[in-house]
Amino acid sequence: MSIIQKQLNKWLDKRIPTANQYQLNHKSIFIFPSKFGALFIGLCGLLFLLGTNYQNNLMLLLCYFLVSIFLVSLLASYINFAKIHLQMGKTSEVFVGDNLHFPMWLNADQKTLQPNGLINFKFKSEKIKINIDKSLSSNGNQIDGNNFTNPVTLNLLCPKRGKVNLSRVSVECFYPLGLYRCWTHLSFPNNIIVFPKPIPCDITLAEKSLNESGESGKTCQQSLGQDDFSHLKSYQLGEPLNHVAWKQLAKGRGMVSKQFASEDSQIGWLSLKHTAASVGLSQAEMLESKLGKLCYQVAELSRKNRVFGLDLGKTKIAPSSGMEHRQSCLTALATYGDD
Amino acid sequence: MIKALRPTEQLTTKHSVKSITLLILAIELVLVSLSLYESVFTWVMLIIGCSGVIRVIIYSQYYKHLPTIRTLNLLAVLSILGLIYSSFNESLLLIMVNLLVLACALKLMQARSQRDVYQLVSSLFFVIGCGFIFNQSIGFYIFYTLMSLILLISLACFQAPSLPIQRQCKTVLKLSLQALPISILLFLVLPHLPPLWQVPTSKSFETGLADNITPGDIAQLSQSSDLAFRATFQGPVPNPKDRYWRAIVMEDFDGKTWRTAPLRKKIQEQLKRQNKEFSPAVTGSYTEYDIMVEPTHQNWLFALDIATPNNSKSANEIWQSSNYQLISNQTLLSKYEYSVRSYPQALAHQRFTQIDQRLNLDVPESGNKKTQSWVAFQRKLKPSDDEFIQAVLRYFTQQPFVYTLRPKLMLSDPIDTFLFENQAGFCSHYASAFAYMLRLGNVPARVVTGYQGGELVKENNQAPYLSIYQYDAHAWVEAWTEQRGWQRFDPTALVAPDRIEFGLQQAMQDEGSFLADSPFSLARMSNVAWLNNFRLFLADLDYDWSRFVLGFDDTKQKDLFKLILGKVTPDRLSLLGLGIISLVALLLCLFFLPHWLKNRMDTTQRLYFKALDVFESAGTIRPNWQAPLSFSEDIQQQYPATISNPFTQITQLYLRIQYQDTNKHKHSVLNTKRTHKLMRNHLQKLKKEIIKNNKSPL
Known part of the structure; x- marks a missing residue:
């Protein structure tokens, strides 16, 4: 990144600070004649020359009229663009290799005026970066301000785990006559984390992680579907919804939840050390594959609502269960080795 | 012109969307080029038609493929070759x-x-601009303005494909109405420069008088009811029989054709090079008038005898020639206005030079034998010049001469045939024959062409003006005698006095040949009262249009400035410039005002948000979900009382105004203005305290 670009980014950060939602205004809108605008002004100059040489007042009038249209359309472009209100939506979980769907709600509030015309959305990209790292490709999205469905999504391919380096979102519009380009670079909170790509494997739970001597013999192997259904129980608030026996509910027997009998209801640990990597991989790839396997196991165990802890050497997450636990485990996996 | 397309340039929008823009553009192109039908070649017209049809077919989805680039390249090459071929002499x-x-x-x-x-x-847009070179009437102006608006609409359609067309029209109309006052201001104020360089023009656009006449070759005089020029008089308008508008003097005769003498042209060029302009000796009373000429693509100007430029601008732009013609320095490509002063009695008092004598006595030796012998006989009888001239004129009155616009062809010895056999013709025949006879009789004579007559329009509060049409074109004779100097003779007037007194239409009533080529011309139906009124109304409209829009030039601009400023000085001019710029800025602000007002929050809310901003700068931000009251409680905990108290007050006032039901508690509600004042006071206090707080960290 060149110095100019750095300065520019600094300036942008100051001018348009990160926010969850934006109502575009004079601080965030940039406006400049488009290429067509320049062509248009050139045309006006030509008409002026022709009108002067032929001493033709009508041609001059046309020229001045076009110049005035050019002036007035500056305001019209700005007013139209300033109608844009953008709010960041909730992103779904994203794993390495997936497309991140970044949703934005455009004027979701029906009371506000809708902007007209075609509006382009894309991630602002530093050109140099795109050249080097082709994999970080993002494609823009053009919507029609008069005919679109909320939310507007931007796709971004995520090749690496960890925090996404989300660049600013560029929005541009040429309405009404294409003479001006109105644009802005919006910065949304950068809290999206890409989890490692899950690699299906057997679930390997260690009974104790604190046992440093590495008793691998005590790990118990488990395969899918070993949790056997034992009985039904009336549903308690807080129980996972995927345990509800929907068939019973449909038959009109009320909310009941399935109970599973499993000898593994005791606390287990997932540990990086005890995860076997596939053979024939380099050091870095081996780590990634291990993390992927762990990721799979975390997802599986959480689905079954099991209590487990995560041991990644430096970071350890105490055994627990539930969505929040799952989230923190996945985050730990995603950010492993970042510091 | 045509390049292969890069895939990235493809439109990302929907198919139908881009074609509505292109369909509009296709219609536009066809209409605009139809308006230029006189200058666009027929085969080019055909290609335009084809492209229009292609667009219509694609829009109706009858056929979905555009012609390939290869086909188009071939077509382009062929067209270029065709263009080179067709424009060989153009x-x-x-x-x-x-x-x-x-x-x-x-x-x-x-x-x-x-x-x-x-x-x-x-x-x-550029083609439309070029259209103004060829068509400048109000009708065409309205047409081209409409076309420009449609172009803008097509642009809007391109930018917002799914907006209904009515809303597009509304948008463009709104923009245009906003642009209109600014463009008029620019037009009035920006300097009207003289032409920067000589622009190409074309012989084929020349209209009006030709620079030679060959009476015998014309079987039917083509007439048009187009306007030639208009003259606005400051004083009284001359009588119809005195309205001889001189344009071209023809002194060279070869037995058939009259044309400007080559020697005269040479002398003029020489004088022009030496910058020695001829100025006639002017005597007697004069009339002053302004003339607005339609674009003729020629240089001749028109004036009553003998005319001199009346102001410095006209004097700069007009060259006076030694045979009393006025010639414009610029080719008349658009309407041109000049002002002259005419001395009707001055013609007789001009100097008669050797060159004049030589040129005006020159006759071809051969041909027209009958006329030669007739003149020789008459001259013997009448030794005095005056008597001789009278004798020749008498011949025209005594013989059964007929004025007609449909004479027979007279190809060999045209003057003999005209004088002794046919005895029917129009003004050029009479002028040509008469001048030839005078020359044979050793009286210097020449043919002058121009216009005769004009339709007088007198409005109550307007200077009277004459409209002179193309069908008023005329030719007459000037002869020189020692006693009287140059004199104007019009043999046509003797044969058809109506032509001079009442115009061509009256004279041609019996023959029915007036404007026979254009049966639907309004001028032809001037005996129907309401049609004639309508025609005169159109003429009047066109007059004002020409005078105030087309004829707006730097002199008129100066007059306008004088009207506004009183006196044109650099200081005042620069003041005016500043004034105009601020006026434009003001207009733009005015257009922007509705948007600004819409976006403004009401005062109560604004004051509250200002207070929040103060805390934000101090480091405490109110989360979106937090209610004002609970935030106020937070503040009370975090900050000392000096800060939190005014804020609590502001919050309470804010809540009170925003949420209190005005209907229920009419009495307890504070006056809104007073509340705002209170809020402002508290805000001031808050700011002060926060600054103090920042300076002395806890």
């Missing part, structure tokens, strides 16, 4: 227009990308 202007229109048509055939659309729109 002027540069014509070639330019044709090339432009052709390029538009080819572009339209292959337009796919955004860039194509933009280029097409720009070119079409």
Whole structure:
């Protein structure tokens, strides 16, 4: 990144600070004649020359009229663009290799005026970066301000785990006559984390992680579907919804939840050390594959609502269960080795 | 002109969307080039038609493929060859227009990308601009303005494809109405420069008088009811029989054709090079008037005898020639106004030079034997010049001469045939024969062409003006005698006095040949009262249009400035400039005002948010979900009482105004203005305290 670009980014950060939602205004809108605008002004100059040489007042009038249209359309472009209100939506979980769907709600509030015309959305990209790292490709999205469905999504391919380096979102519009380009670079909170790509494997739970001597013999192997259904129980608030026996509910027997009998209801640990990597991989790839396997196991165990802890050497997450636990485990996996 | 398309340039928008823009552009191109039918070649017209049809077919989805780039390249090459072939003898202007229109048509055939659309729109605007070279009437102006608006609409359609067309029209109309006052201001105020360089023009656009006349060759005089020029008089308007508008003097005769003498042309060029302008000796009373000439693409100007330029601008732009013609320095490409002063009695008092004598006595030796012998006989009887002239004129009155616009062809010895056999013709026949006879009789004579007559329009509070039409074209004779100097003779007047007194229409009532080529011309139906009124109304409208819009030039601009400023000084001019700029800025602000007002929050809310901003700068931000009251409680905990108290007050006032039901508690509600005042006071206090707080960290 060149110095100019750095300065520019600094300036942008100051001018348009990160926010969850934006109502575009004079601080965030940039406006400049488009290429067509320049062509248009050139045309006006030509008409002026022709009108002067032929001493033709009508041609001059046309020229001045076009110049005035050019002036007035500056305001019209700005007013139209300033109608844009953008709010960041909730992103779904994203794993390495997936497309991140970044949703934005455009004027979701029906009371506000809708902007007209075609509006382009894309991630602002530093050109140099795109050249080097082709994999970080993002494609823009053009919507029609008069005919679109909320939310507007931007796709971004995520090749690496960890925090996404989300660049600013560029929005541009040429309405009404294409003479001006109105644009802005919006910065949304950068809290999206890409989890490692899950690699299906057997679930390997260690009974104790604190046992440093590495008793691998005590790990118990488990395969899918070993949790056997034992009985039904009336549903308690807080129980996972995927345990509800929907068939019973449909038959009109009320909310009941399935109970599973499993000898593994005791606390287990997932540990990086005890995860076997596939053979024939380099050091870095081996780590990634291990993390992927762990990721799979975390997802599986959480689905079954099991209590487990995560041991990644430096970071350890105490055994627990539930969505929040799952989230923190996945985050730990995603950010492993970042510091 | 045509390049292969890069895939990235393809439109990302829907198919139907881009074609509505292109369909509009196609219609536009066809209409605009139809308005230029006189200058666009027929085959170019055909190509335009084809491109229009292609667009219509694609829009109706009857056929979905554009012609391939290869086909188009071939077509382009062929067209260029065709253009080179057709424009062999044509002027540069014509070639330019044709090339432009052709390029538009080819572009339209292959337009796919955004860039194509933009280029097409720009070119079409330019074509419209060129249209003004050829057509300047109000009707065409309205037409071209409409076309420009449609172009803007097509642009809007391109930017917002799914807006209904009515809303597009509304948007464009709104923009245009906003632009209109600014453009008029610019037009009035920006300097009207003289031409920067000589522009190409074309012989084929020349209208009006020809620079030679060959009476015998014309079987039927083509007439048109087009306007030639208008003259606005400051004083009284001359009588119909005195309205001889001189344009071209023809002194060279070869037995058939009269034309400007080559020697005269040479002398003029020489004088022009030495910058020695001729000035006639002027005596007697004069009339002053302004003339507005239609574009003729020639240099002749028109004036009553003997005219001199009446102001410095006209004097600069007009060259006076030694045979009392006025010649414009610039070719008349658009309407041109000049002001002159005419001395009707001065013609007789001009100097008669050797060159004049030589040129005006020159006759071809051969041909027209009968006339020669007739003149020789008459001259013997009448030794005095005056008597001789009277004798010749008498011949015209005594013989059964007929004034007709449909004479027979007189190809050999035209003057003999005319004088002794046919005895029917129009003004050129009479003038030609008369001048020839005088020369044979050793009286210097020449043919002058120009216009005779004019339709007088007198409005109550307007200076009277004469409209002179093309059918008023006329030819007469000037003869020189020692006693009387130059004199004007019009043999036509003797044969058809109605022609001079009442105009051509009256004279041709019996023959029915007046404007026979254009049966629907309004001028032809002037005996129907309401039609004639309508025609005169149109003429009046056109007069004002020519005078105030087309004829607006730097002198009129100066007059306008004088009217506004009183006196034109640099200081005042620069003041005016500043004034205009601020006026434009003010207008723009005015257009912006509705948006600004809409976006403004009401005062109560604004004051509250200002207070929040103060805390934000101090480091405490109210989360979106937090209610004002609970935030106020937070503040009370975090900050000392000096800060939190005013804020609590502000919050309470804010809540009170925003949420209190005004209907229920009419009495307890505070006056809104007073509340705002209170809020402002508290805000001031808050700011002060926060600054103090920042300076002395806890």
